[in-house]
Amino acid sequence: MSTDTPDATAEETPSRAELAARVDELEEQLAAVSADSDDDDGKKMSIIATKGTLDMAYPPLILASTAAAFGYEVTVFHTFWGLDILHEERSRDLQLSSVGNPNMPVPNVVGALPGMDRVTTKLMEKRIDDNETATIEELIETSLDMGVEFQACQMTIELMDYDEADFYDGVTTGVGAATAIQDMADADIQLLV
Numbered sequence: 001m002s003t004d005t006p007d008a009t010a011e012e013t014p015s016r017a018e019l020a021a022r023v024d025e026l027e028e029q030l031a032a033v034s035a036d037s038d039d040d041d042g043k044k045m046s047i048i049a050t051k052g053t054l055d056m057a058y059p060p061l062i063l064a065s066t067a068a069a070f071g072y073e074v075t076v077f078h079t080f081w082g083l084d085i086l087h088e089e090r091s092r093d094l095q096l097s098s099v100g101n102p103n104m105p106v107p108n109v110v111g112a113l114p115g116m117d118r119v120t121t122k123l124m125e126k127r128i129d130d131n132e133t134a135t136i137e138e139l140i141e142t143s144l145d146m147g148v149e150f151q152a153c154q155m156t157i158e159l160m161d162y163d164e165a166d167f168y169d170g171v172t173t174g175v176g177a178a179t180a181i182q183d184m185a186d187a188d189i190q191l192l193v
Helices: 008-012 016-041 054-069 080-085 116-130 136-145 154-159 177-186
Strands: 044-049 073-078 149-153 172-175 189-192
Touching (some): 044 177, 054 080, 054 116
Parallel strands (some): 044 073
């Protein structure tokens, strides 16, 4: 065996300075990846809820709670009749109109009869109960627990003479249109329901 042959392992072993430089490089790459994943986690959804009927209360609540479950920061701005969804007492008595709803199995002339809205509402409530679908109250409480921010439009509160104390605990009051617009501008997803 010749002693002139350089040791192959000595050539492959990096110096301390090379190892320190490589560690610094890897830490920078890890920080960049962490920053990118933090940006992904910061997705935001903004929903505007304008209707307060039983059938229109479910979509913003289901979308909000589902998005929150997927890690979105969610804000739901309730204005006009949409405020009834956030009102503890009124949210328990939301109605389903049988007139003007093309998917109702009741002709408009029959739906216009006195008491038909109450009948169609009771039928929908029975279907919700039979299907074990969450109630409006349950969806609101679940959403609040998941960090969804429910906002009540201040102008509508004043216009409709609502008492802010009658909203569910955790509802943000005193929110104006400018705040809602800024929230939508900052959101990845904007929905009007």
